[in-house]
Each structure stands twice: as structure tokens, then as C-alpha cells.
Amino acid sequence: MQQELFISDVIQLKSRLHDLRQWLPFAESTSQAYEELKKRVSQFDDCHSVIGVTVRGRVELVLDYSLKENKLNLHLVLVSNRKFSWQQILKEIDKTAKSHRASVIEFSVLGSFLDSFQLQKLIEQGYGYEKKANRFDIEKELTYHTGLVLGGGGAKGAYQIGVWKALRECHVSFDIVTGTSVGALNGGLIIQDDLPAAEKMWETIDTQDILSVPIEAKEETDFTLQQLVSFIQTFTLSAIKNVGTDTTPLQQLIIKLMDEDRIFATDKQFFIVTTQAPKMIETIVSMADMTKETFPKWLLASSSFFPAMSACQIDERYYVDGGYRNNIPIDVALKAGATELIEVNVKGPGLIKLIKVPQEIPVTKIESHWGLGNVLLFDNHRSGWNLRLGYLEGLKAFNRLSGKNYTFYKKSYKRENFELSRAFIRYAKEQSNHLFVNPWTTHDLVEQLIKRQYNPSVLFGDLIENTARTMMVDPTTIYSFDTLSQTIIKATREVNAVAASPMLLTFKEWLVKYIEQIDYLSPQQKLVGMRQLLFNKTPLTRLVTDKDVSKQFDLILQSLFLEFLSIRFDGNECE
Incomplete structure (x- = not known):
């Protein structure tokens, strides 16, 4: 199965270099090839992708490439020492190129490290080559039916x-x-x-x-x-x-x-x-x-x-x-x-x-x-x-736009997603100092995120889509992170989460009141209500226990995220 790899995934590959090798000599050594891969992924080029092919949940093949002018330029292929035949690797490369509707696959390898057996294998699969100085430029045209x-x-x-x-x-x-x-x-x-x-x-x-x-014809649009x-x-x-x-x-x-x-x-x-x-x-x-x-x-x-x-x-x-x-x-x-x-x-x-x-x-x-x-x-x-x-x-x-449940303009999407993800992780850690009995360290938070299937490199993109869906934001519009944030913030103002109390309550009393109502609340009310509990105007210091965080991790994380959006994109804290 193929999955996209992000910068955090690529960094984790370093511990596996003893188990990975270059399929062909793209660089003089696997460690050099890896450093070049890390440099490319750190540039957040909108045309660049890294794909991992997994076997039983473990990445065993890595394809590093760029798409420009309808050509797939293959920068690097890393393969596990124990997996994948030549035929399987070539099929995965073809499949990846065709999934992008590329017309040509092209790559360049070191001639001094390429043996005749490898070159013959490529020729048999329809690749041609041109020798330039100490490198071989190799390409193959693709046909479609x-x-x-x-x-x-x-x-x-x-x-x-x-x-x-x-x-x-x-x-x-x-x-x-x-x-x-x-x-x-x-x-x-x-x-x-x-x-x-x-x-x-x-x-x-x-x-x-x-x-x-x-059935009678109906002219109005409300049903x-x-x-x-x-x-x-x-x-x-x-x-x-x-x-x-x-x-x-x-x-x-x-x-x-x-x-x-x-x-x-x-x-x-x-x-x-x-x-x-x-x-x-x-x-x-x-x-x-x-x-x-x-x-x-x-x-x-x-x-x-x-x-x-x-x-x-x-x-x-x-x-x-x-x-x-x-x-x-x-x-x-x-x-x-x-x-x-x-x-x-x-x-x-x-x-x-x-x-x-x-x-x-x-x-x-x-x-x-x-x-x-x-x-x-x-x-x-x-x-x-x-x-x-x-x-x-x-x-x-077909890679003209970005996003999963929602749609974003492709330009700068990767870079903004990564930078905003880092900013939110810093913010969540800082807020935990004021809100939690045991504040998060960065390591603790990242560990919790990975455990719950969040990728820290693209956390912002995942959370903004989840929050937009919770707030029932229309998915038939192309957004930027800024415009979707503004739309979410506007939607939260229209939600009445938890009724006010006629007397002053402690945080724990509010939490009990909130939990008593939770079965009757909509997802929007639950989110806005939790945000109110965490960020009301009464100063709170380390009141959320580890047990509370464990039981309500996703809701607390999303509430922190909603407050982060309000401060960063609207300039207002929870009222």
C-alpha cells in the first residue's frame, strides 16, 4: 500500500538506514542519498512528493520524485534489504507515474556505479538512456489505455x-x-x-x-x-x-x-x-x-x-x-x-x-x-x-488542488501546513502549563499525537479539516488556511454550548455540568463548550488532570486548536 511521507516520516527513516539501500546509484552512498532526500523534503516544493510503500504497516520502499511539465523526475528509490524484486519496484514506479498521468519517467544515476546487469534490466522494461560524463540519464515514455x-x-x-x-x-x-x-x-x-x-x-x-x-413541485430551497x-x-x-x-x-x-x-x-x-x-x-x-x-x-x-x-x-x-x-x-x-x-x-x-x-x-x-x-x-x-x-x-x-475533506489552493500548502503545525504544537505546550496538572513537554505531546494517528508534520491541516467538519462548514468551496479559519471562527460564534450558571462555579463543577449535558449536545456544542471550559475569563491553573486529558484528548486538542485559530487569525481570545 502506498502512503505519502512527510518530513517527520523522512527524519524517522534515518534510524533504518542500516536496513535500506539505494535501488540504483542515485548518489555515491545511501547516507548521502538520504541527506539529499531530507534536504529536498525540507524545501516544501509543491511539485515534490515522497511515497512510502508499506508491508504490514512498515515502509519497505521509498519513492522520492518531482512532477514538472507532465514528467515524473525520480530523485531516489530506497528499498528494504529483504523486500521487493526488480519487477515489483519497476511496477511501483510505473504505477506512481501513471497515477499522476505523467507522460515520461526520467532519472539520472552515477555511471561508475551502474553495472551492465542493471542497465540491461532497464532496457528490457522499455527505458532508454544517454551517457553524459559520469552519469546515465534514463527515461521511459508511458502509454495509457x-x-x-x-x-x-x-x-x-x-x-x-x-x-x-x-x-x-x-x-x-x-x-x-x-x-x-x-x-x-x-x-x-x-x-x-x-x-x-x-x-x-x-x-x-x-x-x-x-x-x-x-409529488408537488417545490420552488423554495429550504427543505x-x-x-x-x-x-x-x-x-x-x-x-x-x-x-x-x-x-x-x-x-x-x-x-x-x-x-x-x-x-x-x-x-x-x-x-x-x-x-x-x-x-x-x-x-x-x-x-x-x-x-x-x-x-x-x-x-x-x-x-x-x-x-x-x-x-x-x-x-x-x-x-x-x-x-x-x-x-x-x-x-x-x-x-x-x-x-x-x-x-x-x-x-x-x-x-x-x-x-x-x-x-x-x-x-x-x-x-x-x-x-x-x-x-x-x-x-x-x-x-x-x-x-x-x-x-x-x-x-x-489529479493533484491540481490539495486537502482531504476540504479543498485548498496547492501553492505553498505544504510549507504553510508544516509551519502552522509547529506553531500550534508550541502553543498547545505553552497552554498546558496553565491548564494541566501535569503540563506537556514537546516530546510528550508529539508522542501522544503519533499514538492517536496524527502526523505532527501536517497536524494543522488535519485539525483544521476536522474542526471545519465538526462546525459543518461547506466543503464545496476552495479555501486557504486563512479563509477556512475565518469561516470556522464565524461558525463558532453562532453556537450556544453550555447554559450560564446563576452563581460562580469552580472548574470541576463546570466540568461535571458539562459532562451531564454531553449526551444531549451536538458535536459543535461539545467543541465550543470544552473551549469555554478551558478558556473562560476566570484564571485557571493546572486544573485538568491526566485522566481528563486521556479521556477527552481529541476534544481538548481540538478546543486548544480552536482557541489557537481565534488568536492567530482573528485576534480574539475566547469570550
Whole structure:
């Protein structure tokens, strides 16, 4: 498994130099190569990355590289003395380069240390070389035959169109498209290559455009829980009464949207997955199996989520949603010859096959950590939100933007993250002198962070995303650390955490009062409440015990972080 390594991880590698060696002679010695690696990672170049390949949780292969002008420049490969064959190392390098859509892999090694066996191995794998002075410049051009895999998920499907928009912007091409259910519908729009039509469809869609359900049209943008329950009740009654809701509106929409002439003129391979009823047999239909007349019906067949929706009849056979047998058709793309996969999973209901993808095939998985809404109830406002989210997360998947749950501009992200992480660790240590019975040392705090799966080098980035999520900040905007901090601070002012007391209480009494309410508090109230406990205007000295810290470590850490944001980015302490 691959994982990104940060400066703290690279520093820890020093203790393993006895167990690591250079794969090829990038430098005169492994220790020299390591010092050069440490220097590169300390520069926080936005184009530079270090990847560790782990085996049973231990880093056994290190790839150090930069991406510039669509080329992957490999600076160093360190490999464990006990792991990885030449073939495996080359596959990992190829997979890494292809995951970035690089057109060329290039590196330079010392000629006096490179033996003929190593050079021959590289030539056999498609590398060429040029000898310059005492070095060999080595490079390999990469070719692609990419499969785009679109999973099922009904009304969540706008996310996939957002991802497609990002792929176009990143100039990521693909030769094979496989789709199930809404993935098949979106696949048709994608091979038709009409992004404006796809965006317009999702930004204006409503449930009545898909199904004949007696739901009143709704113009306002605010929805209540009661309205959702009413929608579901109406939909369910209609499905039971009619043995599946009538899908005539969906069929009409498909006919309206699809330009069969453009679709059948494509040079891409397109495969639709549906399920033949009543035996529930997976059926894979390619463009060669369809005509311009039957194409819309096959799209409908893949999307008929029986029994909620009526089955689709084609040539005296009935078909229902492809998700019953293969909701994410990776295997279909592999059988069609894909050498790379882009998988867009909107987490709809259905069967996901356990497919063992060959090691050499890179899989770019694009799926959101955010909920994408209901499967069967379509709403253009939610679809627009999903589309924006898919667009941003697609750009992140191909390194145009940074972040995990939230999205940040890439420029200076690494350096700012590291510097702010160090500043917060210093701040947390200083505050512990005033708040804790046993204050943290820097070593104690870092040890506690690592124990709880925090990486000290990128702590700020992780905490600001966690805090933003707790405060329910919108993820469909591109932020800087400054703008997201301001948004979080604004959100905290709108939260009423713990009711005031009519008399003066001690910290311990406040803590008891807080704990008594904690089961009834929202995550936002818990966070703001803990911050109030720690930073009220009454001076507190070493009142938080080791037991309190151990039990509430994450909440206390996040509360310290929230106060840090308020002071650093807003200039105000807790009121």
C-alpha cells in the first residue's frame, strides 16, 4: 500500500538506514542519498512528493520524485534489504507515474556505479538512456489505455459529472467507459462529450423528471424533515400500488438528452451493466450489442431500480438495475483491456464484486467522504452541490488542488501546513502549563499525537479539516488556511454550548455540568463548550488532570486548536 511521507516520516527513516539501500546509484552512498532526500523534503516544493510503500504497516520502499511539465523526475528509490524484486519496484514506479498521468519517467544515476546487469534490466522494461560524463540519464515514455468506471447511485450521480468536468480540465483522457445504473446514464452523456448538457440536466433535475410520482413541485430551497418523510411515503405508496414506479419520464429524458449519432461515432468503448430478471443474471451490453434505437432502452434497463421502479422490457425479456449484480464494474473495464482505472463511486446500494486488480494497474479511486443525499429523490439544489463537490474532489485526485475533506489552493500548502503545525504544537505546550496538572513537554505531546494517528508534520491541516467538519462548514468551496479559519471562527460564534450558571462555579463543577449535558449536545456544542471550559475569563491553573486529558484528548486538542485559530487569525481570545 502506498502512503505519502512527510518530513517527520523522512527524519524517522534515518534510524533504518542500516536496513535500506539505494535501488540504483542515485548518489555515491545511501547516507548521502538520504541527506539529499531530507534536504529536498525540507524545501516544501509543491511539485515534490515522497511515497512510502508499506508491508504490514512498515515502509519497505521509498519513492522520492518531482512532477514538472507532465514528467515524473525520480530523485531516489530506497528499498528494504529483504523486500521487493526488480519487477515489483519497476511496477511501483510505473504505477506512481501513471497515477499522476505523467507522460515520461526520467532519472539520472552515477555511471561508475551502474553495472551492465542493471542497465540491461532497464532496457528490457522499455527505458532508454544517454551517457553524459559520469552519469546515465534514463527515461521511459508511458502509454495509457484508461478505463473510467462509473458506479450506481441514482440521484447522487451529479457527483460523477463534476468529476468528469475535472478530468477534462486536467486533460485526463480515457478509452473505455463502464457504467451501472446512473453510471450508465452519465456514461452515455460522457461518450457523447457534451458537458454543458450534462451539467444543465443535473442542475435542473427533479424527481418528476425521472419518475411518475404525485409529488408537488417545490420552488423554495429550504427543505424540512417532515417534507422528506412525506416524499418517501408518497413514493413508497406509488411503488407498491403500481409494482414499481412508472419510469416513462426517465425514458423521455434519455431520448431527449442522448444524441445517438454522436454516441455511435465515438472511438471509445462503452459498456452498460444491467440485470436480467427474474433469474437475476448479470448482463453486460457493449456498443456493438446496441443499435441507435435500442440504446436508450439499455440505459433505462441499467437504471430500473426494481421494485421501487418498474422493470424494463427489451425483446421479450425484463431487465432491472445493474447494481443488483455489479454496482462498480471494474472487472468489465479490465476485460476490455484497461491498463489504468479511474473509479468514481457514489456509494449507491448494490453488490460490489471483490476484484483483484493486478499490481501494475493503478486505480485512482474518487469517492467522497461527504454524504451525497438520497438515491431515489432528485433535487436540483442537491445535485448542484454534488456536482461542485465532484469537480473539486476530481481536481484533488489529479493533484491540481490539495486537502482531504476540504479543498485548498496547492501553492505553498505544504510549507504553510508544516509551519502552522509547529506553531500550534508550541502553543498547545505553552497552554498546558496553565491548564494541566501535569503540563506537556514537546516530546510528550508529539508522542501522544503519533499514538492517536496524527502526523505532527501536517497536524494543522488535519485539525483544521476536522474542526471545519465538526462546525459543518461547506466543503464545496476552495479555501486557504486563512479563509477556512475565518469561516470556522464565524461558525463558532453562532453556537450556544453550555447554559450560564446563576452563581460562580469552580472548574470541576463546570466540568461535571458539562459532562451531564454531553449526551444531549451536538458535536459543535461539545467543541465550543470544552473551549469555554478551558478558556473562560476566570484564571485557571493546572486544573485538568491526566485522566481528563486521556479521556477527552481529541476534544481538548481540538478546543486548544480552536482557541489557537481565534488568536492567530482573528485576534480574539475566547469570550
